[in-house]
Amino acid sequence: MDIGNILMAVLVFGVMVCVYIFLYLMNKKTPKPEECEDLRADCSGCKDFACANHPSHHE
Numbered sequence: 001m002d003i004g005n006i007l008m009a010v011l012v013f014g015v016m017v018c019v020y021i022f023l024y025l026m027n028k029k030t031p032k033p034e035e036c037e038d039l040r041a042d043c044s045g046c047k048d049f050a051c052a053n054h055p056s057h058h059e
Contacts, residue, residue, distance in 0.1 A: 049056060 046054070048054065
């Protein structure tokens, strides 16, 4: 393996990590739209207790 190929791979990987971190931080700064702040489903509950919208989780 050539040292140039290894350095290029490390550089490309580093750029991808930096882009990911930058986009993650920008996404965290973005405020939620006003209509999307409380998105609870209006359900009375079914037999699926693993569902995050089941009323037993909000007691």
